[in-house]
Amino acid sequence: MTTLVVCLDRTDDVGRKTGLRSPIVGWEAVRALVTDIGLADPEDSGVNSLLETLRVAQDLRDEDEDAVVAVVSGDRESMVSADRAVARQLDDLIAAHDPDSAVVVIDSAEDERLVPIVESRVQVDSVDRVVVRQARDIESTYYLLKQFLADEELRQTVLVPLGLTLLVFPVLAMRIGAAEGAAAITTVIGLFLLYKGFNIDEIMTGVAHQVRESLYSGQVSVVTYVVAAGLTFVGLFAGALGVSSLEETPGVVIPIVQFTFDSVPWLAVAALTASAGRLLDETISEEPIRSSFLNLPFAVLAVGMVVRGFSAYFLEQQGLIEPVVVPAIEQGVLSIDSFVVTGGERLALYVVTAIVVSIVGARIAMYFSSANVDAEPDDGMQSESTGRSNAESEVTDGGPRRDDGEPDRAAGSRHEPVSDPSHGSDSDPNPDSSS
Known part of the structure; x- marks a missing residue:
């Protein structure tokens, strides 16, 4: 060797x-x-x-x-x-x-x-x-170091932010002070690390690709997503207005609950709009509708009602909103006096309604799913039985049939002829016997 x-x-x-x-x-x-x-x-x-x-x-x-x-x-x-x-x-x-x-x-x-x-x-x-x-x-x-510098992605991830920091820090130190400049740069670096740590760049790339595909394919959900985004901003703005109308309250719990109470209806409507657009896309497509898209609007509505009920209960306990007063009803023999719905009763009503809505959504989704599953085997069994009956009819009748149900004589003529003793020389198998 x-x-x-x-x-x-x-x-x-x-x-x-x-x-x-x-x-x-x-x-x-x-x-x-x-x-x-x-x-x-x-x-x-x-x-x-x-x-x-x-x-x-x-x-x-x-x-x-x-x-x-x-x-x-x-x-x-x-x-x-x-x-x-x-x-x-x-x-x-x-x-x-x-x-x-x-x-x-x-x-x-x-x-x-x-x-x-x-x-x-x-x-x-x-x-x-x-x-x-x-x-x-x-x-x-x-x-x-040579291996590190040879990797382009690592160079862009580490060296570029480091170089920008070294360039920006002297400018900030001269303009607003060293401490403020260091704080600003530290904040930017922290946001950048979170951005890379949570793979936000990949998420944004995926969202952009999905939006582009949706625009090219003409999906309805593109319009509903835009409407949902607008309703979301309206909900956030309504929540901010509700918080700004509060008096000076210690802590942050009450402002958060008030923001939730005012913004949840708009956010729920935005989610319903987005889910409705997605459901319309599923309906238009040739594939069967998945149960998750059928159940999503009901789930969104149920969650919105539960969150609205709890936030209303907490605000009513703090005296920030008034209890619900049902006015008196007098129509003919029907006479109902006015009554007050307390915070606990309203919360129970919201929770019970949410449970009913979620059950209805689950039942509807199960119904359509079972209908789709049952439809596929029936079609296959029907085609199989049809093919089997056609095959049996051919065997029983001795040959294929025409569209009107009569045997196909042309196809039958391809078989061997059977001799008939009632016909003379035409069917005689031995023509020399007469002579």
């Missing part, structure tokens, strides 16, 4: 410092090269990689393996020409020695880019990375 122990030098440090041309093959040649490079530049880490190459080859020979030691270098013109030079030298080494496998020795992240070139030509059993002990942390940090 022959193993090629090759030391890679992408930037041609060997040729630049010794004047030798690669590839350099053989134990003695590489050993002399160590002395030449060491005398030319004692601080070069290439000396250590060459010594590691000799050590690996010696270990393989101690295990009774045939090891070929070689040093392959690129050139200094460009990275493409360097890689091509290394590939050409490797082809010459493989053609001359026909190794079964290879052990690659490298000493930098730059040389590691040549490993795929070796792997494409011979089986690589091991990659030996030589790092000088005094420079291990520096080399590792340098390698990580």
